[in-house]
Amino acid sequence: MSRGRGFAALLFLALALVLAFLTLPIVAIFVRTSPGELLSALDDPGVVDALWLSLRTTLTALAIIVVVGTPAAYLLATRTFRGKAVVTTLVELPLVLPPAVAGVGLLAALGPAGIVGGPIEDAGIRLALETAGVVVALTFVAAPFFIRGAQVAFASVDRTWLEASRTLGASEARTFLRVAIPAAAPGMLAGLALAWGRAVGEFGATLIFAGSFRGRTQTAPLAIYERLGTDFTAALALAAVLVVFSAALLLTAKLLGNREVVDAAR
Amino acid sequence: MGSIGRGARSVLVALVVALAVVGCGSSSGDGDLLVSAATSLKSAFTNYGEGYDGANAQLSFAGSDELAAQIRAGAKPDVFAAANTKLPDELFKDGLVERPRVFAANRLVLAVPAKGAKVSSIDDLTGSGVALAIGSTSVPIGSYTRKVLARLDASTRRGILANVRSNEPDVGGISAKLTQGAVDAGFLYITDVKATNGRLRAIELPAKLRPEVAYGVAIVKGAKHRDGAQGFVDGLLDGDGADALEAAGFEPPPT
Numbered sequence: 001m002s003r004g005r006g007f008a009a010l011l012f013l014a015l016a017l018v019l020a021f022l023t024l025p026i027v028a029i030f031v032r033t034s035p036g037e038l039l040s041a042l043d044d045p046g047v048v049d050a051l052w053l054s055l056r057t058t059l060t061a062l063a064i065i066v067v068v069g070t071p072a073a074y075l076l077a078t079r080t081f082r083g084k085a086v087v088t089t090l091v092e093l094p095l096v097l098p099p100a101v102a103g104v105g106l107l108a109a110l111g112p113a114g115i116v117g118g119p120i121e122d123a124g125i126r127l128a129l130e131t132a133g134v135v136v137a138l139t140f141v142a143a144p145f146f147i148r149g150a151q152v153a154f155a156s157v158d159r160t161w162l163e164a165s166r167t168l169g170a171s172e173a174r175t176f177l178r179v180a181i182p183a184a185a186p187g188m189l190a191g192l193a194l195a196w197g198r199a200v201g202e203f204g205a206t207l208i209f210a211g212s213f214r215g216r217t218q219t220a221p222l223a224i225y226e227r228l229g230t231d232f233t234a235a236l237a238l239a240a241v242l243v244v245f246s247a248a249l250l251l252t253a254k255l256l257g258n259r260e261v262v263d264a265a266r
Numbered sequence: 267m268g269s270i271g272r273g274a275r276s277v278l279v280a281l282v283v284a285l286a287v288v289g290c291g292s293s294s295g296d297g298d299l300l301v302s303a304a305t306s307l308k309s310a311f312t313n314y315g316e317g318y319d320g321a322n323a324q325l326s327f328a329g330s331d332e333l334a335a336q337i338r339a340g341a342k343p344d345v346f347a348a349a350n351t352k353l354p355d356e357l358f359k360d361g362l363v364e365r366p367r368v369f370a371a372n373r374l375v376l377a378v379p380a381k382g383a384k385v386s387s388i389d390d391l392t393g394s395g396v397a398l399a400i401g402s403t404s405v406p407i408g409s410y411t412r413k414v415l416a417r418l419d420a421s422t423r424r425g426i427l428a429n430v431r432s433n434e435p436d437v438g439g440i441s442a443k444l445t446q447g448a449v450d451a452g453f454l455y456i457t458d459v460k461a462t463n464g465r466l467r468a469i470e471l472p473a474k475l476r477p478e479v480a481y482g483v484a485i486v487k488g489a490k491h492r493d494g495a496q497g498f499v500d501g502l503l504d505g506d507g508a509d510a511l512e513a514a515g516f517e518p519p520p521t
């Protein structure tokens with residue numbers, strides 16, 4: 001056997017191992033229990049509440065992320081300034097922070113005994129153990145996914161378009177809204193899809209900062225955790241829903257991230 | 267070796283180092299006695315485990331229900347200690363653990379922050395603006411709490427439940443929400459309150475409301491360290507383990 005072919009076989013073996021290892025748990029979720037049982041487990045009102053809460057809180061978090069994150073990403077993509085590398089690193093830090101760290105940090109900052117939480121509480125706003133607290137936790141962990149995607153998308157918009165728009169008399173704000181955003185939209189949406197996926201999967205920060213209460217702070221991953229010991233089938237059913245949802249998001253992000261694919265599909 | 271490039275070699279070295287580090291840091295070295303215990307046993311078992319000379323005891327703490335679920339899923343610790351007798355009894359019935367023994371008792375109390383508490387008795391729990399954290403129904407602290415609530419009249423019970431802000435998966439969560447001021451009160455074991463070193467204060471429940479809280483321990487069937495496990499369990503009933511339990515505020519098992 002030639003050396004080249006041996007190496008190729010090694011590569012295939014490695015990929016086969018990777019694929020088997022990474023898909024096995026997903027397969028197990030669907031194979032361990034019959035589809036009928038999974039569907040009937042979804043009848044549990046607690047499960048429905050958790051899915052509904054997950055949908056509401058993640059969409060709210062995404063709205064906040066898009067409204068505040070888009071201009072911030074545009075600034076990072078189009079301007080250079082002192083300390084930009086530091087700012088970018090700080091913005092991206094939640095990407096690599098353990099969720100438990102995020103939860104403890106949020107509690108220490110925005111909890112009733114936190115450094116900012118006291119004044120906020122005095123103003124009549126309660127975040128810890130409230131639905132709003134879930135949104136805060138989700139926004140914290142998911143925002144960098146969108147901002148990073150949007151920043152890259154804005155940076156790759158052809159600068160001559162933006163300059164042409166300015167030359168033709170459009171204000172910078174108008175250029176941002178009418179030229180930059182439409183041109184960067186696929187990349188922004190791809191980032192948004194990843195942010196949504198991360199938000200839906202959030203567990204540790206939510207449990208620590210927002211607690212677990214059905215219909216109010218118990219999102220789908222927390223509901224899975226609560227059912228582990230008592231109703232494993234319901235836990236699997238919820239897990240199955242999240243797998244399908246996450247896979248759909250990833251697919252969307254991939255299609256959007258690869259414009260040629262989208263264009264070719266048209 | 268000449269055919270492997272420098273890059274490939276450093277990757278290999280990194281892999282080997284990573285595996286070695288994981289091996290050393292792993293909680294399940296082959297010689298270690300694995301003990302899965304309820305979160306409420308943390309301080310007592312940590313003290314006992316450090317001085318235990320029958321084996322090198324590795325302790326893992328979580329809600330009893332979660333630990334039981336892990337054993338059902340095939341996890342094999344050597345010893346399982348729960349905050350009730352129900353979970354070990356069920357595992358015994360299903361042939362997963364040896365016959366459980368009751369080794370300690372605890373007392374459910376109402377826990378409040380030591381300073382500036384809004385709540386001074388169970389009657390205050392229904393007040394408006396009072397926030398509570400209790401155990402989730404799946405974990406022993408949660409089912410004991412619901413036993414207490416079931417002994418109250420219906421309107422008080424409803425009022426208290428309306429003020430619950432979080433159903434926590436273990437006592438650690440309740441304790442943390444209380445010490446961080448996120449809630450005003452919660453039901454905990456007296457030992458959890460003691461473990462906060464004065465940050466929480468216990469309000470005793472009237473005797474007629476108090477549920478019996480007994481802790482059960484069992485050796486897991488097929489335990490790798492049968493002798494070490496037996497010694498560990500024996501020490502809990504009479505010996506250093508019993509002393510550590512007493513120091514943490516546990517009571518002797520009900521007779």
